Amino acid sequence: MSLRYEVVTDAARFEQASDAWNDLWRRCDGYVFQSHAWLNSWLIATGDQPDFRPLVVLAWDEHMLVGALPCAVQRRSGLRLLQWAAQRFSDYCDCLVDPTYPDAVMVTLWKTLMQYGSYDLINLQQIRPGARCRPYFESLAQGHGPLQHSDRQERCMRIDNQWASGQAFFRSLNKKGRNNHTRGKRLLTELGGEVALQVVEPDEPLEEALNTALQWKLAWLRSADPTSPLLGRDYPLFKTLLTTACRTTPIKLFLLTCNGRMVAASFNFVYNQRMEAYFTAYDAAFERASPGTILIVDYAQWAFDRELRHVDFLRGEEPFKFRLSNAETVISGFDGTCTLMGRIAASGHRWLRQWRASRNHATTEVAEVEVAE
DSSP states (O other), rough: OOOOOEEEOOOHHHHTTTHHHHHHHHTTTOOGGGGGHHHHHHHHHHOTTTTTTEEEEEEETEEEEEEEEEEEEEEEEEEEEEEEETTTSSSSSOEOOOOEEEOOHHHHHHHHHHHHHOOOEEEEEEEEETTTTHHHHHHHHHHTSSEEEEEEEEEEEEOOOOOSHHHHHHHHHHHHHHHHHHHHHHHHHHHHOOOOEEEOOSOOHHHHHHHHHHHHHHHHHHHHHHTTTTTTHHHHHHHHHHHHHHHOOOEEEEEEEETTTTEEEEEEETTTTTEEEEEEEEEGGGGGGGGHHHHHHHHHHHHHHHTEEEEEEEOOOOOOHHOOOOOEEEEEEEEEEHHHHHHHHHHHHHHHHHHHHHHHHHHOOOOHHHHHO
């Protein structure tokens, strides 16, 4: 078998590969975060920003795309950082390799990437246990290569479908959960009028609802997480990414309304018999009724009425996820250094992290002594 490998470094060439990429993505049963539409939306969002450069390796068998390793290089503090393309905004990152082709394709994709350029640091995160790239990365981490296991792990909670209908799912909730849902809807009716679930399809206008939901999210972050990057440099990129993705990816917008007024919104990917809840926000004026949680339970019922395999809440450990979920996936990643500058930077980062940990430990000990006294 003789394959041709190509390195893509510009958005125009990436766009040209869309049809072949989509065919490969469908053959791999890939996640939306490896779809051409999602990655192209990210490239559009980054635009001409000098800090980002796409670096995508393709494997061709004549005119058929059989492998793709979607990465990017970000310059940060003068260092060249190799990451997945759209890594910051993607929950599951991976390569694509046609399942009928051998593991050697993944090996050559990686070696081509390493030979193409020099990177100070490697930071590849959000990798599922069953990811196509994981066995090879694990083997590299066991040797003396540039990769090692990252210390960071995240939990992705989900509801695996075990019910014949959405109503059966609702009845499986504990008594408190069912009562809170009913009480919340009653409060919403008193505050705003008749409560309804509305599903907006991808071919309908979404931008106005998106802008409103983003403003709700920003208002919540200012209070709950004032250091969030979304309140700073990430916001313009995130907004452009979502605006573009709403037109090109399998997004459905789920709205909770009172007399037609939007009080909560969730942008969810629905495809291949699964749902991934990507972005949810609510109007703080209705917070007493917990409209966000009401919407989550309602769209879960909608999903299971249509026999979807699961509702995945993706990254984050918000309390509602533990109350509703019956399964989880722990994702992690791999780090590495490739140059002297990278090794110096990594050593400095480890020292700073250890110093902060020791300082926090010392502060805790002092507080415990003061309490004891």
